[in-house]
Amino acid sequence: MTPRKQHYLPTIDCFRPVVLLKHLAFCLLLGSCRLVPEGTYTNPIKEADYELLSLSLNNYNDNDTIFLLSPVSFTFRADPGTTKLLRTEVLLDEQVITTTSEPSGTFSLGYPYLRTGTLTLRLQFITSSNSGSLADKLGMETVVVWREWVLIVDVDPPPAPVITHSVVNGYSVISWPGYTKANFVKYTVLAEYSHYLRAQRTFTDPSVTSWTDSSYAGGYSVQYYVTVETKVATRTSSISKNNIFDFTVTYDPADSTATIVLPPVVYSGTFNRFVIRENGIDRITVTDPLQTTQRLKIQSPGYQVTTELSVRYYHNSPDHPIVAASKAILTEIPAQRIPRRATKYYYNATLQQIVGFWSSGSTARLIRMDPNTLQPIDSVTIYNGPSYHVPYEGEYAYFSRPKDLVKVNLVTHQETSFPAITSTFGSGPSVITGASNELVSYAWFGPNPAGPGVIYYERVLNTLTGTEIYYLTGTVSPTPVISSFGTFLRATNNKIYKINGTTTTEVGVFSGLGLWRGFREDQPDEIFVASSTMQIYDANTMTLKRSISAPGGFVKYDTPKKKMVFSEYGKVHTVDINTLELKTYNIIDFDAVIINGLLLTSNGNFIRLY
Amino acid sequence: MRLTLIVTALSITCATAQVRLWGAFGYGTYAMSDIKEIQSDFVGDFPVTPQITENFPGYWNYEIGGEKVIDSTYFVGACLGYGTTAGRVQYTDYSGSITADQLVSYVSVGIPLGLILNKNRKRYTFTFDLRPAFVFSSMSIEIASVLGGQSTKESAGFRSLNLSIQPSLGIRRKISKLILSLDAGYHVTLLGGRVFLDSNREAYLLNKKGDEVKIDWSGFRVTAGLAIVL
Incomplete structure (x- = not known):
């Protein structure tokens, strides 16, 4: 076993070459032991083509x-x-x-x-x-x-146009400087007239730099606007013309003539005519614009009133109203003072004089006057009784005294008295009317001899013979009227009698509707009755002969001038009874008297109307 | 440092025959389910459509350790392990590239704890090893881009600790003082720890659902080793 140990022990000797190689291999192995990712993914796309x-x-x-x-x-x-x-x-x-x-x-x-x-x-x-x-x-x-x-x-706004005005060939013409840049859009011309009429024109031709206003006639104001419009901005200027239409007038009261000076016609291109009007009635038409002075005889002069004279300027611009101007001129007829004022005035055709009645207390005078100048010629003193009358025809006048009727010669002053009442206690004569044949009608009243109350009397007396040709009593207050020539009598109850010498013949009862205005003085067989028109009846037949109408109400018949006189506020109208010619006079005097064409004013003056 | 440790371990000399030192390398697969989910999130976060070029593949792992056989039946010891894997999301075209790498590694400290199934056999022995271990994981997320001639790179590091076991069966052939071994097992993560951010240990990784992310090393393991009987 030992050798085996010896065999293996050196294997752990680090310094042996074989061991070193092993260590080195192991370390390399460990050095590469960490997983390092290396994979890639390439997207094969192409770049954009910027060309x-x-x-x-x-x-x-x-x-x-x-x-x-x-x-x-x-x-x-x-x-x-x-x-x-x-x-x-x-x-x-x-x-x-x-x-x-x-x-x-x-x-x-x-x-x-x-x-x-x-x-x-x-x-x-x-x-x-x-x-x-x-x-x-x-x-x-x-x-x-x-x-x-x-x-x-270049985006500067256009300059404001400078407008000039001129009259070319009798027409109103405005001009402005042209705009020459290429950003021109249009010209706009606007005419605003004072009567709210407007006219507008647009010109897209930059070379058009004027406009003739063929409608402007003058006599009213006009404002012209000229706008220059470019693609950048608009600029507007204006010019005004204020041609006020007017005229001058002077009046000569001596001949009632007005002298009118017409304005010069500036825009003759539109002129048609002038018309001069008097109180709204066309009088003179002037077609020659150069005839600027016109004379006009005023047809309706008057008293204390004015006459409206207007001039109309007719032009050839039908869209525009007629230009007119008017003036009120005092056309009063020159007045004169009445030399001898009276209370009442009568015209005596026989004497061709005006007879004025004046009274004071129990005295009265009948004053003969010149029919034109009113200069007193003579006067006769009479008793200021309850009634008197100056006939249209004859030299005599009649007046009442308490117990008698007196006829007086206006020339000789000779008086003739006629017992006028039939009882001691009766009233004096009243409602006296005399005629040219010296017949006279009158009335009175007195105690009723048969009982209580009064009894009325009416009579027609022939003062030449002193005979009574008509007599009537009754209980109705009588208003007998005898015609100016003594041929007709209107008695009580509207009975009409025809007088023939010393007798009377009843024609009938007058039934004409309206207000009795008497027998016509210069033609006694006609009867005036005022209704909605002035009606004239035939006294012989009591039938309506004709009617005459005029504005206002009937005032009187001015016998010597044969004018029916009507009146309304501020005006007096006369209608010739034969020709029916109507004339108007501007008169403001409610108490004035018209006689023989004279206006006798309430303040003691008189003027001749016709 | 790691190299030094291994050399030192291989240089240990034991005086007893019941003790053996060993080294091994092997191949492992890794579940990494949470980490793969993060990787998928990377794909969705790219402005282009990249591809996952590495998806935490199996890779080599290494172990060293020592163990003592008791009564020829049991063995117990200690070991260090090291393993690594990685994921990559990558895109390249003519205008540039962008790369997101997830580099994951672990160092495990385990306790070989097993049985020798045929203790009377002299030539081949079969073993069963439970191998509990502490697994120290680290993850580096690196995002690099090259665009318009400019390169940028950002990275962040994370760490976590798991507790795992790796039941394995092994066969060993003893040749004199050397023992050749071959083990096969399955790594099971018993307890996954939070994945903390390196730079701020109070921050940890969550997925888009708000769930905590685990680094799951679960997977098969095959290991070949060489041991020296002391």
């Missing part, structure tokens, strides 16, 4: 320089080929203004990016290789493809 990438920008591709005069929109297209487009960017002077993930699209260069000057437009897109590689997946394999253009920009 396929391209960019395009509208039709500017072939240009390096782009001239811009206005905001503009571009369309672009990026072709990323096989790569993956990440985003497309538009940069203006290195400032990103648009970013999109689409390969194509539109972007606008407007404000505030766009400014006058030289800018750099850069269009670029960023792609990843889309190869699927590790770098691609990590976003480290991107490519920027770009192109640049030089932008020469």
Whole structure:
């Protein structure tokens, strides 16, 4: 056993070569004992082909320089080929203004990016290789493809147009300086007239630098606006014309003539005619614009009133209202003072004078006056009784005294007294009317001899013979009226009698509807009745002969002038009873009297109306 | 250090014939289920689709130890073991590469504890060894990338301790003072410890489900050894 020990003991001797080799082999084995992974996986993908990438920008591709005069929109297209487009960017002077993930699209260069000057437009897109590689997946394999253009920009707004106005060939013309840059869009001309009418024109031709307003006639204001619109901005200026239509007028009261000076026609191209109107009625038409001075005889002068004179300017612009101006001028007829004022006035055709009645206390006077000047000619003193009458025809007047009726000659002053009552206690004569044949009608009342109360009397007396040709008593207050020539009598109960010499014949009972206004003085067989119209009846037949109408209510029949006089507020209308001619006078005097064409005012003046 | 230990162990001389020293190397397979799961997670975390080029394959392992035979029937002793495996997830293309390695190794301190099944035989003996052991594991995760001409590398180290047994059957042929041995067994991890981060021992590895990760060395073992009877 020992040798075996000896055999094996040296085997643990480290310094023996065989043991060293064993140790070395073992150590190498241990040194390689750690598993170190060495496997690899290679993905056989290829790199992207970047030569396929391209960019395009509208039709500017072939240009390096782009001239811009206005905001503009571009369309672009990026072709990323096989790569993956990440985003497309538009940069203006290195400032990103648009970013999109689409390969194509539109972007606008407007404000505030766009400014006058030289800018750099850069269009670029960023792609990843889309190869699927590790770098691609990590976003480290991107490519920027770009192109640049030089932008020469002029986006200054247009200057405000300077508008000038002129009249060319009789038309209103506005002009403005032309806009010559290529970013011109249009001119817009707007005319705003003072009567809210508007007219607008648009010109897309930059060489059009004026506009003729063929409708403006003047006489009203107009505001013209001119707008220059470019692709950049719009600028508007305005100019106004304020041609007020007016005229001047002077009035000569001596001949009631107005002198009208028409305005000069500035825009003769639209002129049609002037029409001068008096109180709304066309009087003069002027077709020659150079005839600017016109004379007009005022048809309706009056008293204390004005006449409206207006001028209408008719033009050839149907869309525009007629231009008109009006003036109220005082067309008062020159008045004179009444030399001798009276309370009542009558016209005596026989004397062709006006007879005025004046009274004071128990005294009255009948004053004969000149029918035109009202100068007193003569006067006769009479008793101021309850009644008097100055007939239209004859030289006599009649008045009452307590117990008698007196006929007085207006020229000779000779008086003739007629017992007028039949009892001691009766009233004096009243409701006296005299006729040219010296018949006179009157009434009175007295105690009823047969019983209580009073009894009324009416009578027609022939003062030439002193005979009574008509007599009636009753219980109704009578209002007998005898016609001016003494041929008809209207008695109580509207009975009409025809007087023939010393007898009366009853014609009948007058039944005409309306207010009795008496026998016509210059033609006594006609009866006036005021209704809605002025009705004239035949006294012989009591039938309606005709009617006359005029504005307002019937006032009187101015016998010497044969005018039916009507009145309404501020106006007096006359209608010729034969020709029916209507005339109007502007008069404001409710208490005025018209007689023989004279207006006798309440304040003691008189004017001649006709 | 490891080399020095082995040389020293082989240089020990024992004065008694019941004691024998041995060294062995073998081949083992490793379950590494949790670690493989982490590796799979690596695959999903790559920006590209890599491949697992190493999936913790079986590999060589080494042992040295000594044991004493008692009554020609039992043996007991002590041993040191060392084993290693690794996993790799890798991707390479024209633009670069990225590699995630998991290098795992262990050093076990075991107690050979077994029976000699045919103690009367002189030429061949058969053994059954229970071999309980403490397994000290270390794992290094290294992630390297080459991209655009630049290389980066990051790594992190982990450690854990397992308790295991490795029931094995063996056959031995004694030739003079030498004994050739061949053992086959199965390594069973009885208790897996947490995998702590080297740089922070309060941090340990969890999988995506939130479960603790174990380094599981379970697997078959085949070992061939040479012992010297002292």
